[in-house]
Amino acid sequence: xxxxxxxxxxxxxxxxxxxxVASGLTLIFGVLGVLNFAHGSFYMLGxxxxxxxxxxxxxxxxxxxxxxxxxxxxxxxxxxxFFLRHVYRIALPYQLLLTFAFVLIFDNLVxxxxxxxxxxxxxxxxxxxxxxxxxxKYPVYNLFIIAVGPAVALGLYLLLERTWSxxxxxxxxxxxxxxxxxxxxxxxxxxxxxxxxxxLGALGGGLAVPYVGLLTPGMxxxxxxxxxxxxxxxxxxxxxxxxxxxxxxxxxxxFGTRFFPTFDMFLIFILMAGVLLVRPEGLFGGAR
Amino acid sequence: MGKKRFSRRQFLKIAGSGSLAVAAGGLGGAIASPKWVxxxxxAVKGPIKIGYQAILSGTLAGYGEFHKLGVVMAVEEIxxxxxxxxxxxxxxxxxxxxxxxxxxxxxxxxxxxxxADYLGGIDSSGQALALAPVMAQLDRVLMVTHAATEKLTExxxxxxxxxxxxxxxxxxxxxGNAAAFIAKDFPAVKWSTVSPKYEYGFTCWxxxxxxxxxxxxxxxxxxxxxxxxxxTDFRSHINTIMDAKPDGLYSTEWAGELISFVKQAKEAGLFxxxxxxxxxxxxxxxxxxxxxxxxxxxxxxxxxxxxxxxxSKENTDWVARFYKRWNHxxxxxxxxxxxxxYAYKAAVEKAGSKDxxxxxxxxxxxxxxxxxxxxVFRKEDHQAIYDVPWGKxxxxxxYPFKVMGETKVIPAKEYFNRPPFEGPGTSPPFK
Numbered sequence: 001x002x003x004x005x006x007x008x009x010x011x012x013x014x015x016x017x018x019x020x021v022a023s024g025l026t027l028i029f030g031v032l033g034v035l036n037f038a039h040g041s042f043y044m045l046g047x048x049x050x051x052x053x054x055x056x057x058x059x060x061x062x063x064x065x066x067x068x069x070x071x072x073x074x075x076x077x078x079x080x081x082f083f084l085r086h087v088y089r090i091a092l093p094y095q096l097l098l099t100f101a102f103v104l105i106f107d108n109l110v111x112x113x114x115x116x117x118x119x120x121x122x123x124x125x126x127x128x129x130x131x132x133x134x135x136x137k138y139p140v141y142n143l144f145i146i147a148v149g150p151a152v153a154l155g156l157y158l159l160l161e162r163t164w165s166x167x168x169x170x171x172x173x174x175x176x177x178x179x180x181x182x183x184x185x186x187x188x189x190x191x192x193x194x195x196x197x198x199x200l201g202a203l204g205g206g207l208a209v210p211y212v213g214l215l216t217p218g219m220x221x222x223x224x225x226x227x228x229x230x231x232x233x234x235x236x237x238x239x240x241x242x243x244x245x246x247x248x249x250x251x252x253x254x255f256g257t258r259f260f261p262t263f264d265m266f267l268i269f270i271l272m273a274g275v276l277l278v279r280p281e282g283l284f285g286g287a288r
Numbered sequence: 289m290g291k292k293r294f295s296r297r298q299f300l301k302i303a304g305s306g307s308l309a310v311a312a313g314g315l316g317g318a319i320a321s322p323k324w325v326x327x328x329x330x331a332v333k334g335p336i337k338i339g340y341q342a343i344l345s346g347t348l349a350g351y352g353e354f355h356k357l358g359v360v361m362a363v364e365e366i367x368x369x370x371x372x373x374x375x376x377x378x379x380x381x382x383x384x385x386x387x388x389x390x391x392x393x394x395x396x397x398x399x400x401x402x403x404a405d406y407l408g409g410i411d412s413s414g415q416a417l418a419l420a421p422v423m424a425q426l427d428r429v430l431m432v433t434h435a436a437t438e439k440l441t442e443x444x445x446x447x448x449x450x451x452x453x454x455x456x457x458x459x460x461x462x463x464g465n466a467a468a469f470i471a472k473d474f475p476a477v478k479w480s481t482v483s484p485k486y487e488y489g490f491t492c493w494x495x496x497x498x499x500x501x502x503x504x505x506x507x508x509x510x511x512x513x514x515x516x517x518x519x520t521d522f523r524s525h526i527n528t529i530m531d532a533k534p535d536g537l538y539s540t541e542w543a544g545e546l547i548s549f550v551k552q553a554k555e556a557g558l559f560x561x562x563x564x565x566x567x568x569x570x571x572x573x574x575x576x577x578x579x580x581x582x583x584x585x586x587x588x589x590x591x592x593x594x595x596x597x598x599x600s601k602e603n604t605d606w607v608a609r610f611y612k613r614w615n616h617x618x619x620x621x622x623x624x625x626x627x628x629x630y631a632y633k634a635a636v637e638k639a640g641s642k643d644x645x646x647x648x649x650x651x652x653x654x655x656x657x658x659x660x661x662x663x664v665f666r667k668e669d670h671q672a673i674y675d676v677p678w679g680k681x682x683x684x685x686x687y688p689f690k691v692m693g694e695t696k697v698i699p700a701k702e703y704f705n706r707p708p709f710e711g712p713g714t715s716p717p718f719k
Contacts, residue, residue, distance in 0.1 A: 111345075119578075213552065216350075
């Protein structure tokens with residue numbers, strides 16, 4: 001029982017990181033129609049920028065978490081405004097190539113700025129303690145992570161469904177030309193959505209700093225693959241799907257590691273293959 | 289710079305070593321002087337080109353940088369003192385990544401396009417195994433400085449006769465056999481592991497179990513959890529271990545993943561529950577520096593080299609020189625990379641030729657002094673034999689990271705597997 005609960009908790013917190021990355025990915029795909037490989041790089045940059053704020057500017061972790069992802073938004077802006085915008089009209093493979101180029105560029109940028117070695121994150125002061133869960137220590141910070149995920153999901157829901165700008169975003173995503181005909185500045189809107197998606201990924205990275213405890217130049221690579229799997233299982237472009245998918249993948253991989261160690265990676269891919277066979281559009285992809 | 293130019297420095301060096309050889313000849317009588325000293329043209333034509341590859345990208349990019357520090361320093365020193373056999377050393381450094389085909393591509397580029405005389409580097413065991421047959425084909429010596437699987441030297445060099453492979457770094461014998469020798473003195477009976485889910489992790493755990501069962505028959509192995517390359521979240525693995533309630537934990541996690549693992553294990557209170565923890569590559573500088581105060585005390589750690597050992601003048605001088613040059617303590621791959629270049633220097637000068645066959649012959653059985661102490665390249669399997677320490681972590685106000693307190697050094701010849709590598713009497717303990 002003790003183990004079951006702890007593995008559940010590990011799975012939930014893991015799922016939340018995947019959700020934060022997958023949500024930005026999904027939002028950008030849903031609205032702009034771009035599959036952004038570089039999204040994992042925003043996660044990495046978010047972590048590094050957060051680290052820099054907390055370490056070198058003398059500010060605490062929470063200032064880093066606030067300011068770091070905002071700094072990464074600038075990178076997102078540049079990528080969309082000066083590069084991606086020019087390839088919307090050409091074939092999908094070119095978009096993929098361009099975003100993949102940015103993965104390499106950002107990986108090397110991180111190596112130049114922060115060095116190739118792993119950076120170890122200092123331990124937290126606030127929320128740094130741990131509590132006893134069924135007789136085993138559990139860090140309070142991880143509970144915070146588990147709370148942030150649904151909070152972001154709720155925020156996104158309210159933003160998209162209940163606000164004027166959300167309505168415009170939805171309009172532009174369902175019919176780009178019609179939206180532009182009725183006076184929506186679609187290019188500016190796309191930039192805005194891309195930057196917001198960037199922020200979500202970077203926030204995930206910032207949150208990962210104390211959770212993983214370590215920053216390395218390739219840290220975005222594993223999570224982007226998981227986020228893609230989640231996006232496919234949930235249905236490309238569906239935020240609800242991404243949330244459910246991230247939880248399923250997070251918890252399943254934790255259980256896989258603990259209880260079926262021989263198959264842990266296999267399980268996730270089997271699930272993805274299964275979903276694609278039965279529902280090629282993904283669990284919640286039917287609406288689009 | 290014409291090749292024929294005979295500089296004053298070269299002249300002095302040759303004159304110097306010539307007279308030294310004469311003196312030695314006069315004293316010892318039997319010592320042969322190097323041939324090239326007397327020839328009108330040097331038998332070794334320069335430059336000496338060394339192609340080196342290590343991981344320079346992705347999560348382990350730091351390792352390539354550590355290799356580079358040692359290798360660059362050796363090349364600088366050697367060139368400042370007249371090069372190898374009077375010839376300048378040129379080096380090219382390439383990113384090996386962690387993929388086998390990339391390592392093979394680099395090796396082919398080095399030899400076929402760049403004209404490398406010798407190769408060095410390689411971090412991953414998988415890459416080393418894939419490269420072995422390629423090196424035989426290319427007929428160039430590869431000095432492995434990090435990849436540790438014993439299969440490289442036992443199977444490829446000894447059994448299949450790939451003479452072009454040498455290894456200057458400590459193989460898995462330290463991670464498996466020596467760890468078992470240390471563990472046998474603990475009261476711990478139930479052992480567990482969290483280790484990398486690839487060749488290196490599997491082979492070490494297997495060796496540790498086999499040797500421990502021989503030296504401590506009541507040992508039990510109660511849990512194992514395998515973390516794939518790139519794992520950042522070890523919490524499920526930690527739960528696996530804590531559920532099994534072992535007395536001891538053995539982990540060959542390394543580099544950044546070891547840092548994450550130790551931090552997360554500490555958060556979960558694992559070190560309070562499991563008393564004996566052994567980390568065969570826990571004394572790597574990146575791990576010690578990365579963890580700082582987060583590394584618990586009383587953990588048993590080791591590495592392919594640790595800057596505090598041996599307490600010799602050669603080592604302390606080197607560490608001081610290294611620190612002055614790079615403002616950093618040497619990582620173990622910095623030492624093995626540095627010594628690899630000096631091994632080539634010694635071998636080429638001994639052979640009096642750049643020729644692969646001659647250099648292989650010179651390296652076989654060669655003894656050399658290095659920062660890590662005296663190394664001997666075993667003739668049969670081309671493995672360098674030298675001693676490394678195991679030690680218990682402790683806080684030392686002189687350093688911003690944990691160092692070794694209580695230290696145990698088991699002589700390498702007591703725990704290195706011996707040729708022919710199968711059958712009784714080839715693996716420790718030896719009578």
